[in-house]
Amino acid sequence: MPVYALFSANAKGTVNTDTRTARIEGKSIILDPGKEIAPGDMVRLGGSLFIVKRITPADFPHSVKRGAQIIQFWDSAFIISYMGVKSGSSIIESGVGTGSMSFSILSALSGRGRLLSVDINKEAIELARSNVSSILGEEYTSIWETEIGDISSLNIPGAFDFCILDVPQPWEALESLSGSLRSGAILCFYCPTFNQVEHTVADLARHGFRFLESHELIDRKLLVRDNATRPDSDLIGHTAFLSFAIKTSGISVKF
16 A cells, blocks of 8 residues: 655645545545656645655655554654664554554564554554555554553563553553563653653662663754755754663672
8 A cells, every 4th residue: 555645844644545435634636547656756735845755754654544542753763773673673652542652663663573562542543553554565564452440450471572661650561561571671751741750760679670770862953055054943852752761680799
């Protein structure tokens, strides 16, 4: 299902080359069946000129049905890079939202490994699956499992490499996760407030984790114009605090 992003300075959308339909800011446009579209092409639709590109995590929020919650691409990119997620990794995530983090993880896994996404909300899982599957093919999503439930009370068998928690009380999940993560596994908890970070960090050690670092990323887009380049006035000053911990082995070696 070749779905591409449509990008311009003033508007964003998607084009589905199977259904020959473009969607721009909620409006549908039927395309001429005799003309093919591929990444790198320029197309004029609805009075605007767009460039066609493959959908990336940066395009995801503009390409799918939105819910109330989304992890922005600069946060997901940092999380994946910091943790070291790569093809073949096994990952638990809890709090799927609209599927933006799932999309980023599955793109990084490239069809090898395992992603288990957990959410207490059945509708959120259905929306995430629909959104991600509309862009990524079976070769990417075949390794994706979803489960409805509370991550703090689930018994998840296996020894996962990574875990990402985007839930209101991440500290409540530490006990159950301790048995699901291998020694050396990296845990990320995505928290909007200082209190959530402090509470979770305070509980890490007694569940076999060691705190590593917390970060906050600020995104400032530039408006590039001839002799008038400047920062955009719409600064996104805060999304969440990205905090990381490591599952300890319990072994202390002296030399």
